[in-house]
Amino acid sequence: MILMNDIYKTYANGVTALNGVNVDIKQGEFVYIVGPSGAGKSTFIKLIFREVKPTNGKIVVGDMDLSKIKERKVPYLRRNIGVVYQDFKLLPKLSVYENIAFALEVIEEPPKNIRNRVMEVLEQVGLKNKARFLPNELSGGEQQRVSIARAIVNKAKIVIADEPTGNLDPETSWEIMKVFEEINASGTTIIMATHSKEIVNTIKKRVIAIEDGLIVRDEHRGDYGYEI
Amino acid sequence: MKFSTFRRHLREGFKNIFRNGWMTVASIGAVTTTLILVGVFLALVLNLNEMAVNIESDVEINTMIDLTATEEEIITIGDEIEQISGVDSVSFSSNDDELAKLVDSMGEEGESWRLFEQDNPLNHVYIVRAQVPEDTERIANEIETLSGVESVVFGQDVVEQLFEFNKYARTIGLVLIIALVFTAIFLISNTIKITIMARSTEIGIQKLVGATNGFIRWPFFIEGLLLGILGSIIPVAVILGGYYYLDKNFSGNISFSFVEILPFSPFAWQLSLMILIIGAVIGVWGSVMSVRKFLKV
Numbered sequence: 191m192i193l194m195n196d197i198y199k200t201y202a203n204g205v206t207a208l209n210g211v212n213v214d215i216k217q218g219e220f221v222y223i224v225g226p227s228g229a230g231k232s233t234f235i236k237l238i239f240r241e242v243k244p245t246n247g248k249i250v251v252g253d254m255d256l257s258k259i260k261e262r263k264v265p266y267l268r269r270n271i272g273v274v275y276q277d278f279k280l281l282p283k284l285s286v287y288e289n290i291a292f293a294l295e296v297i298e299e300p301p302k303n304i305r306n307r308v309m310e311v312l313e314q315v316g317l318k319n320k321a322r323f324l325p326n327e328l329s330g331g332e333q334q335r336v337s338i339a340r341a342i343v344n345k346a347k348i349v350i351a352d353e354p355t356g357n358l359d360p361e362t363s364w365e366i367m368k369v370f371e372e373i374n375a376s377g378t379t380i381i382m383a384t385h386s387k388e389i390v391n392t393i394k395k396r397v398i399a400i401e402d403g404l405i406v407r408d409e410h411r412g413d414y415g416y417e418i
Numbered sequence: 419m420k421f422s423t424f425r426r427h428l429r430e431g432f433k434n435i436f437r438n439g440w441m442t443v444a445s446i447g448a449v450t451t452t453l454i455l456v457g458v459f460l461a462l463v464l465n466l467n468e469m470a471v472n473i474e475s476d477v478e479i480n481t482m483i484d485l486t487a488t489e490e491e492i493i494t495i496g497d498e499i500e501q502i503s504g505v506d507s508v509s510f511s512s513n514d515d516e517l518a519k520l521v522d523s524m525g526e527e528g529e530s531w532r533l534f535e536q537d538n539p540l541n542h543v544y545i546v547r548a549q550v551p552e553d554t555e556r557i558a559n560e561i562e563t564l565s566g567v568e569s570v571v572f573g574q575d576v577v578e579q580l581f582e583f584n585k586y587a588r589t590i591g592l593v594l595i596i597a598l599v600f601t602a603i604f605l606i607s608n609t610i611k612i613t614i615m616a617r618s619t620e621i622g623i624q625k626l627v628g629a630t631n632g633f634i635r636w637p638f639f640i641e642g643l644l645l646g647i648l649g650s651i652i653p654v655a656v657i658l659g660g661y662y663y664l665d666k667n668f669s670g671n672i673s674f675s676f677v678e679i680l681p682f683s684p685f686a687w688q689l690s691l692m693i694l695i696i697g698a699v700i701g702v703w704g705s706v707m708s709v710r711k712f713l714k715v
Contacts, residue, residue: 239626262630262631265625265628265629265630265631266628267628268625268626268627268628269627269628273626279619279622279623279626281619281620281623292623292624292627293627293628295426296624296627296628296629296633296634297627297628297629298419298420298422298423298633300420300422301422340627344627344628
């Protein structure tokens with residue numbers, strides 16, 4: 191599903207983020223990316239949806255070779271990948287419904303399909319009765335559910351989450367994790383960067399630890415492995 | 419593109435016009451100011467050009483034929499002139515015609531010239547026009563070498579100066595107009611850039627969920643188009659109103675017969691259309707140029 195071969199990334203300002211990374215993530219896996227701040231986690235994640243390009247090496251996502259992909263094909267890659275951020279990245283002037291429908295509008299889904307599909311994912315994340323609310327009328331956990339709903343509304347095969355529980359209290363974090371587990375159970379690959387020791391040690395999944403631009407550990411049902 | 423998508427782009431484009439409030443007013447103001455200047459300049463330059471063309475094409479070569487020439491020789495000279503390349507028309511004007519013209523042009527005082535009707539001292543004349551005004555001098559020189567031609571007259575100095583003046587006037591006018599248009603594009607793209615900056619999150623999210631650059635660009639394209647068209651309303655009104663006034667008060671004024679301005683219809687309409695198109699183009703260009711930066715990566 192996701193294959194990285196000897197990936198190097200040096201930014202224009204001379205900072206080296208990745209220093210020869212090799213990884214193979216299969217369809218349907220749930221992977222935590224852990225490691226100290228500035229170790230290269232974000233770069234690793236951004237490479238997958240082509241937010242950054244590697245300086246060297248080969249990345250294959252699905253059937254697309256990102257080292258050869260043309261600029262105008264990038265949007266089509268992203269239609270298979272949902273992204274969830276720590277700060278939700280919702281549009282404040284649009285309602286919950288509109289925020290999610292937006293993701294379908296931009297890929298030119300027929301309007302009659304949009305309504306059904308949006309209501310479907312709202313039900314899935316448990317927000318069916320809040321469709322008309324604006325984001326700032328919701329709690330942090332609810333806003334994160336909206337952003338998850340937006341990530342999966344186009345039936346993305348991969349969901350990437352960059353510290354999705356970073357801004358949430360522990361109780362809400364567990365609820366969000368439950369949503370991710372459900373999505374994963376339906377066959378979607380999930381790649382999640384996190385700093386939460388409790389989550390990683392409780393919900394046991396594959397753990398990839400990145401330090402100084404290198405993968406130092408890659409274990410199935412692994413531990414967080416760092417003291418906070 | 420699907421029709422529903424196009425409708426969405428239109429709706430978004432219109433919404434943005436209102437959503438951006440004062441920025442929209444600023445952009446339209448920039449377009450309006452520039453287009454008024456461009457419009458006035460265009461009216462001026464095109465009228466000057468038209469006058470120049472009129473004067474240029476009015477240049478005639480008067481070929482004075484020797485007083486001693488026989489009728490046959492006169493006909494031969496006429497044929498020879500027609501053979502010269504670049505000659506458009508040759509018309510014969512006898513010395514009696516010339517005298518009549520002279521008498522006419524002098525008004526009441528001309529009556530005294532009628533005395534010469536008995537013994538006309540004037541030459542027969544061939545009036546020659548060149549196909550291209552610039553060829554006038556060469557043709558005149560060639561005619562002068564023909565036998566039986568006494569002299570040629572064609573206001574040499576005036577013609578040369580006129581050609582020179584026209585050349586500069588056109589170039590300067592064109593440069594000014596282009597400079598103005600670029601200023602407008604710069605102003606508009608800057609104003610729009612500020613409104614886009616405020617929407618960079620929105621663009622970022624669109625890209626994140628897989629919108630193509632074309633899809634993101636469309637509403638901006640429509641917004642720019644609307645800004646340009648809205649900005650050209652006042653300039654068009656100024657041109658139509660102002661030109662109507664000028665046309666009514668100055669054309670047909672005999673003392674300025676050679677400075678005749680182009681008639682209101684169709685000129686003012688054509689100019690208005692041109693302003694509208696320029697407005698639309700700079701609006702679209704300005705907005706598409708400034709959104710481009712946000713579409714990279």
